[in-house]
Amino acid sequence: MSDQTTFEREGGAGLPEHPLPSAPEVTAVTVEQNAAAQAVAEGAMAVETTSVASVTVELGTSHFREANAAVRAALEQANTVVLTEVFAQRYLGCAMKAGKRLEIHGTPGNDLACYMDGGSVEVFGSAQDQTANTMNAGSVVVHGRSGDATGYAMRGGELLIRDDAGWRAAINMKQYGDRRPMVVIGGDAGDFLGEYMAGGVVVLMGRPGSHLASGMHGGVVYLQRAHVPSNLPQGLVACDLDAEDAKVLGGLLARYDRCFAGEVRPDGTVAAAAPLEAFVALRPASSRPYAALYAS
Template structure:
Protein backbone atom coordinates (compact mmCIF):
# COMPACT_ATOMS: atom_id res chain seq x y z
CA UNK A 1 0.00 0.00 0.00
CA UNK A 2 1.38 3.39 -0.99
CA UNK A 3 2.12 5.84 1.81
CA UNK A 4 -0.25 8.81 2.03
CA UNK A 5 0.93 12.09 0.56
CA UNK A 6 1.85 14.42 3.42
CA UNK A 7 0.81 18.06 3.27
CA UNK A 8 3.64 20.57 3.73
CA UNK A 9 4.07 24.20 4.70
CA UNK A 10 7.06 26.55 5.11
CA UNK A 11 7.47 29.29 7.72
CA UNK A 12 10.36 31.78 7.89
CA UNK A 13 10.96 32.99 11.45
CA UNK A 14 13.89 35.39 11.15
CA UNK A 15 14.18 37.50 14.30
CA UNK A 16 10.52 37.27 15.29
CA UNK A 17 9.77 37.05 19.04
CA UNK A 18 9.35 33.49 20.32
CA UNK A 19 5.67 34.04 21.18
CA UNK A 20 4.82 35.22 17.68
CA UNK A 21 7.02 32.50 16.17
CA UNK A 22 5.23 29.73 18.07
CA UNK A 23 1.81 31.10 17.14
CA UNK A 24 2.80 30.94 13.48
CA UNK A 25 4.25 27.44 13.83
CA UNK A 26 1.14 26.12 15.59
CA UNK A 27 -1.09 27.66 12.93
CA UNK A 28 0.97 26.00 10.19
CA UNK A 29 0.89 22.61 11.98
CA UNK A 30 -2.89 22.84 12.25
CA UNK A 31 -3.05 22.88 8.43
CA UNK A 32 -0.07 20.72 7.40
CA UNK A 33 1.57 17.44 8.41
CA UNK A 34 5.13 18.69 7.81
CA UNK A 35 6.26 22.25 8.52
CA UNK A 36 9.68 23.46 7.38
CA UNK A 37 11.08 26.30 9.48
CA UNK A 38 13.59 28.59 7.80
CA UNK A 39 15.96 31.19 9.28
CA UNK A 40 15.36 30.05 12.85
CA UNK A 41 17.13 32.38 15.30
CA UNK A 42 16.99 30.93 18.83
CA UNK A 43 13.22 31.06 19.28
CA UNK A 44 12.26 29.03 22.36
CA UNK A 45 9.63 26.30 22.81
CA UNK A 46 9.37 25.22 19.18
CA UNK A 47 7.42 21.98 18.78
CA UNK A 48 6.32 21.72 22.40
CA UNK A 49 3.77 18.92 22.98
CA UNK A 50 3.61 18.20 19.25
CA UNK A 51 1.51 15.06 18.67
CA UNK A 52 1.91 11.94 16.54
CA UNK A 53 1.65 12.62 12.81
CA UNK A 54 3.24 16.08 12.90
CA UNK A 55 6.81 16.92 11.87
CA UNK A 56 9.06 19.97 12.05
CA UNK A 57 12.14 20.41 9.85
CA UNK A 58 14.23 23.20 11.37
CA UNK A 59 16.92 25.13 9.50
CA UNK A 60 18.85 27.41 11.83
CA UNK A 61 19.38 27.24 15.59
CA UNK A 62 16.28 26.63 17.74
CA UNK A 63 16.27 28.10 21.25
CA UNK A 64 15.91 26.48 24.64
CA UNK A 65 13.22 23.93 25.47
CA UNK A 66 12.59 22.84 21.90
CA UNK A 67 10.26 19.81 21.90
CA UNK A 68 9.39 20.03 25.58
CA UNK A 69 6.60 17.55 26.36
CA UNK A 70 6.88 16.20 22.82
CA UNK A 71 3.97 13.78 22.51
CA UNK A 72 4.83 11.61 19.52
CA UNK A 73 5.78 14.10 16.83
CA UNK A 74 9.09 14.25 14.96
CA UNK A 75 11.59 17.11 14.88
CA UNK A 76 14.75 17.27 12.78
CA UNK A 77 17.26 20.11 13.19
CA UNK A 78 19.73 20.76 10.38
CA UNK A 79 22.30 22.42 12.61
CA UNK A 80 22.95 22.80 16.34
CA UNK A 81 20.37 23.01 19.12
CA UNK A 82 20.48 24.82 22.44
CA UNK A 83 19.62 23.71 25.99
CA UNK A 84 16.87 21.45 27.34
CA UNK A 85 15.67 19.88 24.12
CA UNK A 86 13.11 17.16 24.80
CA UNK A 87 12.43 18.36 28.34
CA UNK A 88 9.96 15.83 29.83
CA UNK A 89 9.10 14.43 26.39
CA UNK A 90 6.58 11.59 26.29
CA UNK A 91 7.29 10.13 22.86
CA UNK A 92 8.41 10.84 19.32
CA UNK A 93 11.84 11.59 17.89
CA UNK A 94 14.38 14.41 17.86
CA UNK A 95 17.27 14.37 15.37
CA UNK A 96 20.07 16.96 15.60
CA UNK A 97 22.53 17.31 12.70
CA UNK A 98 25.11 18.96 14.95
CA UNK A 99 25.50 19.22 18.72
CA UNK A 100 23.12 20.14 21.52
CA UNK A 101 23.51 22.09 24.74
CA UNK A 102 22.82 21.20 28.36
CA UNK A 103 20.06 19.06 29.91
CA UNK A 104 18.77 17.38 26.76
CA UNK A 105 16.13 14.80 27.64
CA UNK A 106 15.60 16.15 31.15
CA UNK A 107 13.09 13.81 32.89
CA UNK A 108 12.42 12.21 29.49
CA UNK A 109 9.72 9.52 29.64
CA UNK A 110 9.61 8.13 26.11
CA UNK A 111 10.84 8.54 22.54
CA UNK A 112 14.33 8.87 21.12
CA UNK A 113 16.87 11.67 20.73
CA UNK A 114 19.75 11.35 18.24
CA UNK A 115 22.60 13.88 18.34
CA UNK A 116 25.17 13.56 15.58
CA UNK A 117 27.98 15.29 17.50
CA UNK A 118 28.56 16.09 21.17
CA UNK A 119 26.37 17.44 23.95
CA UNK A 120 26.61 19.72 26.96
CA UNK A 121 26.18 19.07 30.67
CA UNK A 122 23.51 17.04 32.47
CA UNK A 123 22.12 15.28 29.42
CA UNK A 124 19.62 12.56 30.35
CA UNK A 125 19.23 13.81 33.92
CA UNK A 126 16.46 11.92 35.72
CA UNK A 127 15.30 9.96 32.66
CA UNK A 128 12.76 7.29 33.59
CA UNK A 129 10.85 4.41 32.06
CA UNK A 130 7.59 2.60 32.72
CA UNK A 131 6.39 -0.67 31.21
CA UNK A 132 6.67 -0.32 27.40
CA UNK A 133 8.10 3.19 27.45
CA UNK A 134 11.89 3.13 27.36
CA UNK A 135 13.40 6.45 26.25
CA UNK A 136 16.79 6.57 24.53
CA UNK A 137 19.43 9.22 23.83
CA UNK A 138 22.26 8.53 21.37
CA UNK A 139 25.20 10.97 21.25
CA UNK A 140 27.87 10.63 18.57
CA UNK A 141 30.55 12.77 20.23
CA UNK A 142 31.78 13.74 23.69
CA UNK A 143 29.49 14.65 26.59
CA UNK A 144 29.81 17.32 29.26
CA UNK A 145 29.78 16.61 32.98
CA UNK A 146 26.95 14.86 34.85
CA UNK A 147 25.76 12.72 31.92
CA UNK A 148 22.94 10.48 33.20
CA UNK A 149 22.71 12.23 36.56
CA UNK A 150 20.02 10.58 38.76
CA UNK A 151 19.18 8.26 35.88
CA UNK A 152 16.10 6.23 36.84
CA UNK A 153 15.46 4.40 33.56
CA UNK A 154 15.98 4.44 29.83
CA UNK A 155 19.08 4.15 27.68
CA UNK A 156 21.98 6.50 26.91
CA UNK A 157 24.54 5.63 24.23
CA UNK A 158 27.75 7.70 24.15
CA UNK A 159 30.29 7.22 21.37
CA UNK A 160 32.78 9.79 22.65
CA UNK A 161 34.21 10.49 26.09
CA UNK A 162 32.09 11.45 29.11
CA UNK A 163 32.91 14.47 31.24
CA UNK A 164 33.28 14.50 35.01
CA UNK A 165 30.74 13.13 37.48
CA UNK A 166 29.31 10.56 35.07
CA UNK A 167 26.03 8.98 36.26
CA UNK A 168 26.03 10.71 39.64
CA UNK A 169 23.13 9.25 41.65
CA UNK A 170 22.19 6.78 38.90
CA UNK A 171 19.74 4.17 40.25
CA UNK A 172 18.14 2.71 37.09
CA UNK A 173 18.50 2.44 33.34
CA UNK A 174 21.72 1.81 31.46
CA UNK A 175 24.51 3.83 29.85
CA UNK A 176 26.49 2.31 26.98
CA UNK A 177 30.03 3.61 26.48
CA UNK A 178 32.22 2.95 23.47
CA UNK A 179 35.34 3.81 25.44
CA UNK A 180 36.02 1.96 28.71
CA UNK A 181 36.54 3.72 32.02
CA UNK A 182 39.51 3.20 34.31
CA UNK A 183 38.64 1.35 37.51
CA UNK A 184 38.85 4.55 39.56
CA UNK A 185 36.50 6.33 37.12
CA UNK A 186 33.57 3.95 37.73
CA UNK A 187 31.21 5.71 40.16
CA UNK A 188 30.51 4.07 43.50
CA UNK A 189 27.37 1.95 43.42
CA UNK A 190 27.67 1.24 39.69
CA UNK A 191 29.14 -1.61 37.63
CA UNK A 192 30.96 -1.36 34.28
CA UNK A 193 30.95 -4.57 32.25
CA UNK A 194 31.13 -5.79 28.64
CA UNK A 195 27.83 -5.91 26.77
CA UNK A 196 25.99 -9.19 26.20
CA UNK A 197 23.84 -10.42 23.30
CA UNK A 198 20.74 -8.52 24.41
CA UNK A 199 22.75 -5.32 24.73
CA UNK A 200 24.24 -5.79 21.28
CA UNK A 201 20.78 -6.25 19.76
CA UNK A 202 19.58 -3.01 21.36
CA UNK A 203 22.73 -1.17 20.30
CA UNK A 204 22.39 -2.46 16.73
CA UNK A 205 18.88 -1.01 16.61
CA UNK A 206 19.88 2.38 18.02
CA UNK A 207 23.14 2.70 16.09
CA UNK A 208 21.41 1.58 12.91
CA UNK A 209 18.91 4.40 13.33
CA UNK A 210 21.79 6.81 14.06
CA UNK A 211 23.35 5.77 10.74
CA UNK A 212 20.06 6.22 8.92
CA UNK A 213 20.04 9.84 10.07
CA UNK A 214 23.72 10.76 9.87
CA UNK A 215 25.81 8.39 7.71
CA UNK A 216 25.62 10.76 4.75
CA UNK A 217 26.72 13.68 6.98
CA UNK A 218 29.65 11.71 8.37
CA UNK A 219 30.75 10.26 5.05
CA UNK A 220 30.49 6.69 6.38
CA UNK A 221 28.31 4.82 8.87
CA UNK A 222 29.50 4.13 12.40
CA UNK A 223 30.01 0.51 13.43
CA UNK A 224 26.53 -0.65 14.38
CA UNK A 225 26.99 -4.17 15.78
CA UNK A 226 27.44 -3.00 19.37
CA UNK A 227 30.65 -4.98 19.66
CA UNK A 228 33.22 -3.43 21.98
CA UNK A 229 30.79 -1.31 23.98
CA UNK A 230 30.60 -1.35 27.76
CA UNK A 231 27.50 -1.26 29.94
CA UNK A 232 27.31 0.99 32.99
CA UNK A 233 24.49 0.00 35.34
CA UNK A 234 23.51 0.17 39.03
CA UNK A 235 25.07 -2.58 41.13
CA UNK A 236 21.67 -3.32 42.69
CA UNK A 237 18.09 -2.09 42.64
CA UNK A 238 18.95 0.13 45.62
CA UNK A 239 22.59 1.13 45.12
CA UNK A 240 22.41 3.97 47.63
CA UNK A 241 20.36 2.26 50.34
CA UNK A 242 23.19 2.74 52.87
CA UNK A 243 22.70 6.50 52.65
CA UNK A 244 19.22 6.28 54.17
CA UNK A 245 17.84 5.11 57.49
CA UNK A 246 16.39 1.60 57.34
Protein backbone atom coordinates in the same frame (compact mmCIF):
# COMPACT_ATOMS: atom_id res chain seq x y z
CA MET B 1 -11.23 19.77 17.07
CA SER B 2 -7.97 18.87 15.49
CA ASP B 3 -5.55 16.60 17.28
CA GLN B 4 -3.46 19.60 18.35
CA THR B 5 -6.18 20.89 20.59
CA THR B 6 -6.75 18.12 23.07
CA PHE B 7 -4.49 16.11 25.28
CA GLU B 8 -5.43 12.51 25.77
CA ARG B 9 -3.45 9.81 27.39
CA GLU B 10 -3.81 6.30 26.07
CA GLY B 11 -6.56 4.60 27.98
CA GLY B 12 -7.06 7.74 30.05
CA ALA B 13 -10.44 8.68 31.38
CA GLY B 14 -12.30 11.35 29.46
CA LEU B 15 -11.36 14.83 30.56
CA PRO B 16 -12.94 18.10 29.63
CA GLU B 17 -11.38 19.23 26.42
CA HIS B 18 -8.71 21.88 26.66
CA PRO B 19 -8.69 23.80 23.42
CA LEU B 20 -5.55 25.72 22.72
CA PRO B 21 -6.23 29.30 21.74
CA SER B 22 -6.29 30.06 18.10
CA ALA B 23 -3.18 31.65 16.70
CA PRO B 24 -2.92 35.29 17.68
CA GLU B 25 -3.09 37.93 15.01
CA VAL B 26 0.54 38.75 15.56
CA THR B 27 1.54 35.71 13.54
CA ALA B 28 1.54 37.91 10.51
CA VAL B 29 4.62 39.60 11.94
CA THR B 30 6.47 36.35 12.05
CA VAL B 31 5.66 35.13 8.60
CA GLU B 32 5.28 38.28 6.58
CA GLN B 33 7.89 37.18 4.08
CA ASN B 34 6.08 33.97 3.38
CA ALA B 35 2.75 34.44 1.70
CA ALA B 36 1.65 30.83 1.91
CA ALA B 37 2.39 30.53 5.57
CA GLN B 38 0.80 33.87 6.29
CA ALA B 39 -2.34 32.71 4.63
CA VAL B 40 -2.19 29.60 6.75
CA ALA B 41 -1.69 31.58 9.89
CA GLU B 42 -4.68 33.72 9.11
CA GLY B 43 -6.78 30.67 8.41
CA ALA B 44 -7.45 31.73 4.84
CA MET B 45 -6.49 28.32 3.53
CA ALA B 46 -8.14 26.47 6.35
CA VAL B 47 -10.35 24.22 4.29
CA GLU B 48 -8.35 23.69 1.15
CA THR B 49 -4.98 23.13 2.67
CA THR B 50 -5.62 20.32 5.15
CA SER B 51 -4.20 17.97 2.55
CA VAL B 52 -1.08 20.06 2.00
CA ALA B 53 1.95 17.88 2.64
CA SER B 54 4.10 20.59 4.10
CA VAL B 55 4.04 24.28 4.89
CA THR B 56 7.07 26.51 5.25
CA VAL B 57 7.23 29.16 7.96
CA GLU B 58 10.11 31.63 8.25
CA LEU B 59 10.67 32.58 11.88
CA GLY B 60 13.39 35.19 11.50
CA THR B 61 13.82 37.10 14.73
CA SER B 62 10.23 36.76 15.88
CA HIS B 63 9.51 36.34 19.61
CA PHE B 64 9.00 32.76 20.75
CA ARG B 65 5.36 33.36 21.54
CA GLU B 66 4.58 34.60 18.06
CA ALA B 67 6.76 31.94 16.49
CA ASN B 68 5.09 29.10 18.34
CA ALA B 69 1.63 30.43 17.58
CA ALA B 70 2.56 30.50 13.90
CA VAL B 71 3.99 26.99 14.08
CA ARG B 72 0.86 25.68 15.78
CA ALA B 73 -1.32 27.34 13.18
CA ALA B 74 0.76 25.82 10.40
CA LEU B 75 0.56 22.38 12.04
CA GLU B 76 -3.22 22.70 11.92
CA GLN B 77 -2.92 22.85 8.15
CA ALA B 78 -0.18 20.36 7.36
CA ASN B 79 1.40 17.43 9.09
CA THR B 80 4.89 18.62 8.19
CA VAL B 81 6.02 22.16 8.82
CA VAL B 82 9.39 23.38 7.57
CA LEU B 83 10.87 26.21 9.64
CA THR B 84 13.49 28.41 8.03
CA GLU B 85 15.65 31.23 9.37
CA VAL B 86 15.22 29.94 12.91
CA PHE B 87 17.03 32.15 15.38
CA ALA B 88 16.89 30.58 18.87
CA GLN B 89 13.13 30.60 19.35
CA ARG B 90 12.35 28.52 22.43
CA TYR B 91 9.83 25.72 22.85
CA LEU B 92 9.50 24.70 19.20
CA GLY B 93 7.59 21.42 19.04
CA CYS B 94 6.33 21.88 22.59
CA ALA B 95 3.85 19.08 23.42
CA MET B 96 3.62 18.20 19.71
CA LYS B 97 1.58 15.08 19.05
CA ALA B 98 2.12 11.99 16.91
CA GLY B 99 1.74 12.44 13.17
CA LYS B 100 3.18 15.98 13.23
CA ARG B 101 6.68 16.84 12.06
CA LEU B 102 8.92 19.89 12.25
CA GLU B 103 11.95 20.34 10.00
CA ILE B 104 14.10 23.09 11.45
CA HIS B 105 16.71 25.03 9.47
CA GLY B 106 18.79 27.32 11.62
CA THR B 107 19.22 27.13 15.39
CA PRO B 108 16.22 26.31 17.54
CA GLY B 109 16.25 27.76 21.06
CA ASN B 110 16.14 26.12 24.45
CA ASP B 111 13.49 23.56 25.38
CA LEU B 112 13.12 22.26 21.83
CA ALA B 113 10.45 19.51 21.81
CA CYS B 114 9.68 19.98 25.51
CA TYR B 115 6.86 17.70 26.72
CA MET B 116 6.67 16.41 23.11
CA ASP B 117 4.07 13.69 22.84
CA GLY B 118 4.80 11.63 19.75
CA GLY B 119 5.79 14.20 17.16
CA SER B 120 8.96 14.22 15.09
CA VAL B 121 11.56 17.01 14.96
CA GLU B 122 14.63 17.14 12.75
CA VAL B 123 17.15 19.95 13.17
CA PHE B 124 19.48 20.75 10.29
CA GLY B 125 21.93 22.55 12.52
CA SER B 126 22.67 22.53 16.23
CA ALA B 127 20.23 22.67 19.12
CA GLN B 128 20.60 24.69 22.31
CA ASP B 129 19.93 23.73 25.94
CA GLN B 130 17.34 21.31 27.32
CA THR B 131 16.46 19.71 24.02
CA ALA B 132 13.63 17.18 24.56
CA ASN B 133 13.01 18.39 28.11
CA THR B 134 10.51 16.02 29.79
CA MET B 135 9.68 14.54 26.39
CA ASN B 136 7.06 11.82 26.55
CA ALA B 137 7.26 10.22 23.10
CA GLY B 138 8.41 10.94 19.56
CA SER B 139 11.70 11.55 17.76
CA VAL B 140 14.27 14.35 17.76
CA VAL B 141 17.18 14.20 15.33
CA VAL B 142 19.87 16.89 15.53
CA HIS B 143 22.38 17.23 12.66
CA GLY B 144 24.84 19.01 14.90
CA ARG B 145 25.42 19.34 18.65
CA SER B 146 23.07 19.89 21.54
CA GLY B 147 23.56 21.94 24.69
CA ASP B 148 23.28 21.40 28.45
CA ALA B 149 20.60 19.26 30.12
CA THR B 150 19.81 17.63 26.81
CA GLY B 151 17.10 15.01 27.31
CA TYR B 152 16.33 16.18 30.86
CA ALA B 153 13.74 13.85 32.47
CA MET B 154 12.82 12.22 29.15
CA ARG B 155 10.32 9.43 29.58
CA GLY B 156 10.02 8.09 26.05
CA GLY B 157 10.95 8.53 22.41
CA GLU B 158 14.35 8.88 20.77
CA LEU B 159 16.86 11.70 20.69
CA LEU B 160 19.74 11.37 18.23
CA ILE B 161 22.55 13.92 18.28
CA ARG B 162 25.17 13.73 15.58
CA ASP B 163 27.92 15.50 17.48
CA ASP B 164 28.54 16.44 21.12
CA ALA B 165 26.15 17.06 24.00
CA GLY B 166 26.70 19.56 26.80
CA TRP B 167 26.72 19.08 30.55
CA ARG B 168 24.14 16.98 32.35
CA ALA B 169 22.74 15.25 29.27
CA ALA B 170 20.18 12.50 29.84
CA ILE B 171 19.81 13.27 33.54
CA ASN B 172 16.75 12.17 35.48
CA MET B 173 15.61 10.04 32.57
CA LYS B 174 13.04 7.46 33.56
CA GLN B 175 11.05 4.69 31.98
CA TYR B 176 7.65 3.26 32.62
CA GLY B 177 5.83 0.40 30.93
CA ASP B 178 6.53 0.49 27.23
CA ARG B 179 7.95 4.01 27.43
CA ARG B 180 11.73 3.81 27.31
CA PRO B 181 13.67 6.90 26.25
CA MET B 182 16.69 6.44 23.96
CA VAL B 183 19.44 9.05 23.67
CA VAL B 184 22.27 8.61 21.16
CA ILE B 185 25.20 11.03 21.29
CA GLY B 186 27.61 10.80 18.36
CA GLY B 187 30.38 12.86 19.93
CA ASP B 188 31.54 13.61 23.47
CA ALA B 189 29.33 14.39 26.44
CA GLY B 190 29.89 16.92 29.20
CA ASP B 191 30.09 16.21 32.92
CA PHE B 192 27.31 14.42 34.80
CA LEU B 193 25.97 12.47 31.82
CA GLY B 194 23.09 10.31 33.06
CA GLU B 195 23.03 11.78 36.58
CA TYR B 196 20.16 10.31 38.66
CA MET B 197 19.15 8.29 35.62
CA ALA B 198 16.22 6.05 36.56
CA GLY B 199 15.56 4.37 33.23
CA GLY B 200 16.07 4.46 29.49
CA VAL B 201 19.07 4.02 27.25
CA VAL B 202 22.05 6.29 26.53
CA VAL B 203 24.54 5.56 23.77
CA LEU B 204 27.72 7.61 23.88
CA MET B 205 30.16 7.23 21.00
CA GLY B 206 32.72 9.73 22.28
CA ARG B 207 34.19 10.42 25.68
CA PRO B 208 32.17 11.15 28.80
CA GLY B 209 33.03 14.04 31.13
CA SER B 210 33.60 13.55 34.83
CA HIS B 211 30.99 12.30 37.32
CA LEU B 212 29.54 9.96 34.72
CA ALA B 213 26.10 8.64 35.72
CA SER B 214 26.41 9.56 39.40
CA GLY B 215 23.30 8.56 41.32
CA MET B 216 22.13 6.38 38.43
CA HIS B 217 19.59 3.84 39.66
CA GLY B 218 17.96 2.52 36.51
CA GLY B 219 18.46 2.12 32.76
CA VAL B 220 21.71 1.58 30.88
CA VAL B 221 24.53 3.67 29.41
CA TYR B 222 26.42 2.14 26.47
CA LEU B 223 29.87 3.59 25.98
CA GLN B 224 33.08 2.44 24.38
CA ARG B 225 35.25 0.22 26.54
CA ALA B 226 38.18 2.53 25.91
CA HIS B 227 36.20 5.45 27.34
CA VAL B 228 35.09 3.88 30.62
CA PRO B 229 36.56 6.15 33.31
CA SER B 230 38.97 4.54 35.73
CA ASN B 231 37.18 6.20 38.64
CA LEU B 232 33.69 4.95 37.93
CA PRO B 233 31.29 6.20 40.64
CA GLN B 234 30.45 3.72 43.35
CA GLY B 235 27.37 1.67 42.62
CA LEU B 236 27.93 1.38 38.87
CA VAL B 237 29.09 -1.72 37.06
CA ALA B 238 30.49 -1.91 33.53
CA CYS B 239 29.76 -5.26 31.92
CA ASP B 240 29.96 -6.93 28.53
CA LEU B 241 26.95 -6.76 26.29
CA ASP B 242 24.42 -9.57 26.49
CA ALA B 243 22.13 -10.57 23.62
CA GLU B 244 19.44 -8.05 24.59
CA ASP B 245 22.06 -5.27 24.83
CA ALA B 246 23.41 -6.18 21.40
CA LYS B 247 19.92 -6.01 19.94
CA VAL B 248 19.05 -2.63 21.46
CA LEU B 249 22.45 -1.06 20.87
CA GLY B 250 22.80 -2.55 17.39
CA GLY B 251 19.45 -1.05 16.46
CA LEU B 252 20.43 2.40 17.76
CA LEU B 253 23.83 2.36 16.03
CA ALA B 254 22.12 1.48 12.76
CA ARG B 255 19.60 4.24 13.38
CA TYR B 256 22.46 6.71 13.94
CA ASP B 257 24.04 5.72 10.66
CA ARG B 258 20.75 6.04 8.81
CA CYS B 259 20.38 9.58 10.17
CA PHE B 260 23.93 10.85 9.92
CA ALA B 261 26.41 8.52 8.17
CA GLY B 262 28.68 10.37 5.82
CA GLU B 263 27.88 13.86 7.13
CA VAL B 264 30.94 16.01 7.69
CA ARG B 265 31.22 17.62 11.10
CA PRO B 266 32.54 21.16 11.65
CA ASP B 267 35.89 19.68 12.73
CA GLY B 268 36.20 17.82 9.43
CA THR B 269 35.53 14.32 10.76
CA VAL B 270 32.86 12.20 9.14
CA ALA B 271 29.95 10.95 11.22
CA ALA B 272 29.73 7.18 11.55
CA ALA B 273 28.53 4.87 14.28
CA ALA B 274 31.22 3.12 16.31
CA PRO B 275 31.29 -0.69 15.96
CA LEU B 276 29.06 -2.68 18.33
CA GLU B 277 32.01 -4.70 19.63
CA ALA B 278 33.63 -1.60 21.07
CA PHE B 279 30.86 -1.01 23.63
CA VAL B 280 30.23 -2.06 27.19
CA ALA B 281 27.08 -1.58 29.23
CA LEU B 282 27.10 0.58 32.35
CA ARG B 283 24.40 -0.30 34.83
CA PRO B 284 23.54 0.57 38.44
CA ALA B 285 24.20 -2.17 40.95
CA SER B 286 20.98 -1.24 42.78
CA SER B 287 17.70 0.50 42.07
CA ARG B 288 17.90 1.82 45.65
CA PRO B 289 21.28 3.61 45.80
CA TYR B 290 20.40 5.57 48.91
CA ALA B 291 18.47 2.91 50.85
CA ALA B 292 21.01 2.90 53.67
CA LEU B 293 21.55 6.65 53.79
CA TYR B 294 18.98 7.48 56.45
CA ALA B 295 18.34 6.63 60.09
CA SER B 296 15.31 7.43 62.15
